[in-house]
Amino acid sequence: MKKIEAIIRPERLTETIKGLKSIGITGFTVSQVVGRGKQKDTKGVYRGKNYQVTLHPKVKLEIVLSDYLVESTIQTVVKAAQTGEEGDGKIYVYPILEAYNIRTGKFDDDIDDLVNREEGL
Amino acid sequence: MKKIEAIIRPERLTETIKGLKSIGITGFTVSQVVGRGKQKDTKGVYRGKNYQVTLHPKVKLEIVLSDYLVESTIQTVVKAAQTGEEGDGKIYVYPILEAYNIRTGKFDDDIDDLVNREEGL
Amino acid sequence: MKKIEAIIRPERLTETIKGLKSIGITGFTVSQVVGRGKQKDTKGVYRGKNYQVTLHPKVKLEIVLSDYLVESTIQTVVKAAQTGEEGDGKIYVYPILEAYNIRTGKFDDDIDDLVNREEGL
Ligand SMILES: Nc1ncnc2c1ncn2[C@@H]1O[C@H](COP(=O)(O)OP(=O)(O)OP(=O)(O)O)[C@@H](O)[C@H]1O
Ligand SMILES: Nc1ncnc2c1ncn2[C@@H]1O[C@H](COP(=O)(O)OP(=O)(O)OP(=O)(O)O)[C@@H](O)[C@H]1O
Ligand SMILES: Nc1ncnc2c1ncn2[C@@H]1O[C@H](COP(=O)(O)OP(=O)(O)OP(=O)(O)O)[C@@H](O)[C@H]1O
Ligand SMILES: [Mg+2]
Ligand SMILES: [Mg+2]
Ligand SMILES: [Mg+2]
Known part of the structure; x- marks a missing residue:
């Protein structure tokens, strides 16, 4: 089991959720973040108290899923x-050691995913 | 050391924090998220521009703790x-490789947790 | 590749970003969280419905980077x-299994970091 974390443009969220749905991924968590990537411009140079860092609004999408779904999910995103x-x-891809469904109190494992898939989830 | 991440109903947060406190867990981080689980309804079918995905407000609770506390903490949540x-x-349970306390600049490890426990934290 | 997650005081964010920049780290993600650490006071005792937990505003800073940068980044933060x-x-330090740049669709790996570094990133 893995977590895929995608930090994307807010305006691409709806399209990304549609893409995920088209490959059968319907479970995910979304949060608002801000951030920066590599800075290739010459702005933002140090100027003591006047120095200001611009942080860009992004959306963080987190998807926990079975290993066999990682590659196709990355391509889709x-x-x-x-x-x-x-x-x-x-x-980014992270290892997940255990997963539980709070309603059932049971382990939410790969086999569970496979069973759902066979049922045509 | 592990991180337990629980995505729960916002209205269950206070009760969950009480439960954690009752087993001696007082350190955690909370954030607001939205999300979806498995979709079992027939709503949300694709309709081009009109398609809207409903995202439900949830709370993400993150607890970094020693391995020996994982099982009881999951049961409590x-x-x-x-x-x-x-x-x-x-x-979800994640592996944590290292943990530091910024005030002390020191490693925040399992032994630390055990010592605190013996002191009756 | 690792993720460093730092939960810090909101008023230390600008200084921390400056420190990161001074060691060549310009990519990171920031989010607003609330939390608690160890409770050493006697406040917050259970009082049924009246019980209220105070959660302190913090900022979560997430930095994905090559292994060789972990130690200096922690010291800087x-x-x-x-x-x-x-x-x-x-x-907290987490393992990262894979990293991709969405613009290029390519793997964002350690070698990439080294190349950028040689180019004077
Ligand atoms: N090393 C990193 N660690 C954590 N988050 C990052 C990192 N780099 C980028 N991000 C997140 O991703 C967002 C977008 O980054 P961005 O796509 O600009 O990366 P980049 O490496 O500069 O690539 P590009 O050249 O395509 O712009 C940032 O705003 C930030 O939230
Ligand atoms: N695969 C997933 N990855 C990441 N977050 C998820 C995933 N599935 C669910 N979540 C998060 O958990 C929240 C609650 O999900 P939910 O409990 O409805 O899951 P479910 O599998 O549909 O179970 P149930 O049948 O009990 O509703 C979602 O709103 C989302 O934030
Ligand atoms: N075990 C934990 N798991 C997840 N987040 C934590 C944990 N402990 C603390 N935090 C986060 O870090 C923030 C600051 O914690 P804090 O620095 O007070 O920790 P502490 O162990 O009480 O150390 P100190 O004695 O220096 O106060 C909290 O508000 C919370 O967001
Ligand atoms: Mg960029
Ligand atoms: Mg559901
Ligand atoms: Mg404290």
């Missing part, structure tokens, strides 16, 4: 979130 | 956050 | 975010 301009964002 | 209705949320 | 008073916050 890249396709839906990409504009080709600087600032399109990042995708 | 499930008990406090569960309503039995769909949408109760998820618990 | 501690130096910039530390006041010496309780509540200065925590630093």
